[in-house]
Every structure is written in C-alpha cells, then in structure tokens.
Amino acid sequence: MGGLLYGFVTGFFTYETTKSVVVKSWSVGIINRIVQLFIIAYFVGWVFIHEKAYQVTDTGIESAVMTKVKGSGYHHNRVMDVADYVFPPQGEGIFCIMTKLIITENQFQGRCAEMLPCNSDEDCAKEMESKRVSGVITGVCLPSSNGTKGHCEIEGWCPVENRSVKVEPMLDVTNFTIFIKNSIRFPLFNVTRGNIPSSEKDMGCTYHPVLNPFCPIFRVGDVLNYTGQDVDDLADKGGEIGINIEWKCNLDRHIKHCMPKYSFTRLDAPFTNSISKGYNFRFAKYYKTDNGTEFRTLHKVHAIRFDVMVTGNAGKFDTIPTLINLVAAFTSVGLASVLCDVILLNFMKGAAQYKAKKFEEVSEEQIEAQLEASLSQSPGSQLSLKTPMKSSKDYDSGALSLSASDQAL
Numbered sequence: 001m002g003g004l005l006y007g008f009v010t011g012f013f014t015y016e017t018t019k020s021v022v023v024k025s026w027s028v029g030i031i032n033r034i035v036q037l038f039i040i041a042y043f044v045g046w047v048f049i050h051e052k053a054y055q056v057t058d059t060g061i062e063s064a065v066m067t068k069v070k071g072s073g074y075h076h077n078r079v080m081d082v083a084d085y086v087f088p089p090q091g092e093g094i095f096c097i098m099t100k101l102i103i104t105e106n107q108f109q110g111r112c113a114e115m116l117p118c119n120s121d122e123d124c125a126k127e128m129e130s131k132r133v134s135g136v137i138t139g140v141c142l143p144s145s146n147g148t149k150g151h152c153e154i155e156g157w158c159p160v161e162n163r164s165v166k167v168e169p170m171l172d173v174t175n176f177t178i179f180i181k182n183s184i185r186f187p188l189f190n191v192t193r194g195n196i197p198s199s200e201k202d203m204g205c206t207y208h209p210v211l212n213p214f215c216p217i218f219r220v221g222d223v224l225n226y227t228g229q230d231v232d233d234l235a236d237k238g239g240e241i242g243i244n245i246e247w248k249c250n251l252d253r254h255i256k257h258c259m260p261k262y263s264f265t266r267l268d269a270p271f272t273n274s275i276s277k278g279y280n281f282r283f284a285k286y287y288k289t290d291n292g293t294e295f296r297t298l299h300k301v302h303a304i305r306f307d308v309m310v311t312g313n314a315g316k317f318d319t320i321p322t323l324i325n326l327v328a329a330f331t332s333v334g335l336a337s338v339l340c341d342v343i344l345l346n347f348m349k350g351a352a353q354y355k356a357k358k359f360e361e362v363s364e365e366q367i368e369a370q371l372e373a374s375l376s377q378s379p380g381s382q383l384s385l386k387t388p389m390k391s392s393k394d395y396d397s398g399a400l401s402l403s404a405s406d407q408a409l
Contacts (some may be wrong), residue, residue, distance in 0.1 A: 035336035055315035058188035065093035073172025098300035112158035174221030237278025247312025
C-alpha cells in the first residue's frame with residue numbers, strides 16, 4: 001500500500017517538457033502544411049472577415065414601429081376605406097386588414113335555434129358542454145317546420161350567426177399600400193437610425209427587392225406574392241404574414257450604410273392544412289331601441305394579420321475581442337502538430353522508433369549519477385558537464401550536451 005501511494009505521489013509531482021523531433025517525411029509534412037493552411041483560412045475568412053470577430057457587438061436593439069394603410073375597395077356593394085377595414089386603427093406594429101365581412105344584424109337577448117341538429121331533447125342534453133355554439137344550450141330540441149331534423153335551443157343573442165353564408169372576399173386588398181416607419185437605437189454605441197431614406201423626398205416609391213430595396217411603402221399584393229402563398233385563399237380565409245426588418249450595421253463604415261433589409265414570410269404556414277385555418281375574429285356594435293331594449297350587430301371578420309418584427313445587431317472594432325481571437329487562431333494552428341503526431345505514432349511505418357525519439361523519461365537519480373561521473377572525470381577547477389557521446393540506437397536525450405569547459409565561468 002505504501003509503495004502504491006509513493007508511486008502515485010512521485011508520478012503526480014513530475015514535469016513534462018517539449019522535445020523537438022524533426023521528421024523528414026514528405027507525406028507528414030504535406031499534411032501538416034495543409035492543416036495549418038486550412039486553420040488559417042478558417043480564421044481569416046470565416047472568423048475575422050465573415051463573422052467580424054474583431055468587433056464588439058450590440059444585440060440589444062431598441063425599436064419603435066408605426067404603420068399606415070391606404071387604399072379603398074368594394075365589399076358588400078359599398079366602398080370600404082381605411083376606417084372600415086383596418087384593425088386596430090392606431091397604426092401599431094401588429095394590425096389586420098379585413099378581406100371578408102359577415103354581418104348578423106338585429107340580435108336581441110332571448111332564446112332561438114342554434115345550428116346544431118337533434119332528434120330529441122336527449123341529443124341536446126349531450127351537447128350541454130359544447131363550445132361549438134354561440135350561447136348556452138337549454139337542452140330543448142326545437143322541431144323543424146319542414147319535417148327534417150330539429151335544432152337545439154340556446155339562450156343568448158338571437159338570431160344566431162349563419163355560418164353557411166357565402167360572401168365574396170374583397171380582392172381590392174391587393175392594391176392597398178402599407179407604409180412602415182421604423183426607428184431603432186443601439187444603446188451600446190448610442191446610434192439611432194430610421195428606415196426612411198433621406199433621398200426619398202416625395203415618398204412616391206414602392207418597395208422592390210432590387211429596384212427599391214429601401215423604400216418603406218409596400219403594396220399588399222406584392223407582399224403576399226413574396227411569401228409564395230395563394231392570394232385568393234388568403235383573402236377568403238385570412239392568414240398571418242410576417243414582415244421582418246433586419247438591421248445589420250457595421251459601424252466601422254460610414255453610418256449611411258446602416259440600412260434595413262426587408263423579408264416576408266407566412267407565419268401561420270403550419271396550419272394551412274388544419275381544421276382551423278386562416279384568421280378571423282368577431283366584434284359587435286351595440287344599440288338601444290326607443291324603449292331601452294339593447295340589441296347589437298355582430299361582425300365576423302376574415303382578415304390578413306401583419307406582424308412587423310424588428311431584429312438586428314451592430315458591431316464596431318474593439319481591441320479585446322481582436323486579441324482574444326488572434327490568440328485563439330495562433331493556438332489552433334498547433335492542432336496540425338497534434339494530428340501529425342497521431343499519424344506518426346499510430347499509422348506510419350517505424351512508429352516505434354518515432355515514439356523512442358519523442359518520449360524519454362529522466363529521473364533525478366539519473367542526473368545525479370551523471371553529474372557524479374562527470375566530477376570524477378574532471379577533478380580540476382572547472383566543472384565538466386560533458387558526457388561521452390552515445391549512439392542514437394542506445395540513448396537519445398533530444399538535447400545538446402554542454403560542458404563548463406566550453407564556456408568561461
């Protein structure tokens with residue numbers, strides 16, 4: 001047990017120093033240079049040029065968005081303007097443009113038949129907890145006047161909404177325009193920018209990814225086409241469209257080059273083939289009769305919802321990340337030596353001889369014995385550290401022997 005503990009202690013308190021061995025091999029030398037070249041190219045091309053690792057980056061972008069829709073179209077045989085089809089009207093970063101409206105007028109509180117078929121009261125009793133109705137089921141099955149199946153009675157706003165009605169969507173929506181005003185700030189650098197180019201004085205442009213990539217006015221039909229979706233289906237069922245404003249600013253260049261990039265996507269794409277597809281919501285307008293009885297007009301709106309999302313980051317040169325990545329680059333170049341050592345120690349012919357040249361153990365007892373032998377051979381005033389040369393087959397220390405007689409003390 002004591003010997004095991006002693007061996008552990010002596011093994012722990014050891015020191016390893018690098019020994020250089022020059023291997024004259026074309027194959028290993030070529031591999032070494034290729035790996036070094038690949039590592040250098042990676043750090044120069046990807047880390048420093050593409051990723052700009054020499055910069056400090058601010059990702060905490062602060063943003064404000066204001067939107068404004070313009071255009072008019074026909075729906076329900078009347079002209080609809082912005083006040084009729086935009087929800088909410090305040091011009092926020094999330095807004096809806098109505099494409100189809102189903103109106104149920106003159107709804108009063110009372111009891112009436114729901115569009116839920118039944119043959120008896122027991123059928124309605126089974127639907128007491130149903131969420132498919134627009135009121136509270138009373139459990140009564142109201143018979144039909146034409147002898148067909150009856151319908152369950154509900155208590156609520158009557159008459160109920162007719163879900164089978166067919167209404168043509170307002171396809172004029174494709175000609176509407178959306179103006180997006182976006183201001184951003186990078187707090188780390190105290191840089192503020194806006195998405196309206198200073199050269200656009202008349203603001204008569206329309207966004208185009210090539211011809212007008214910085215214009216903040218978008219035609220709705222173009223936005224829907226950029227998403228690759230069917231415009232008629234979106235107008236009929238509704239949907240959700242994302243407009244992403246991406247700011248990537250290199251502040252080492254002039255600030256005028258800090259401009260946004262726009263992209264478009266359909267956010268509800270995973271649900272286009274589901275049961276609940278599209279986008280719709282309901283709201284009501286309330287009135288009172290002359291005698292004080294309340295009634296309302298129910299509106300079911302199918303709409304295209306637009307979400308304006310702002311992302312981005314800004315970078316600027318800084319000494320600390322530059323030094324850190326330079327050190328990482330120089331250190332990584334040494335991986336080529338590690339790979340070549342693995343090849344030489346395991347896959348090359350003569351691996352055993354290479355191991356004998358590369359690894360050597362030296363103990364204090366060996367050094368002391370060598371010094372004693374040197375002293376016994378040189379009893380004069382000068383200390384000799386030179387030992388007889390040995391063949392590389394018997395012993396190779398990998399170091400140059402020096403003697404005190406070679407240098408003046």
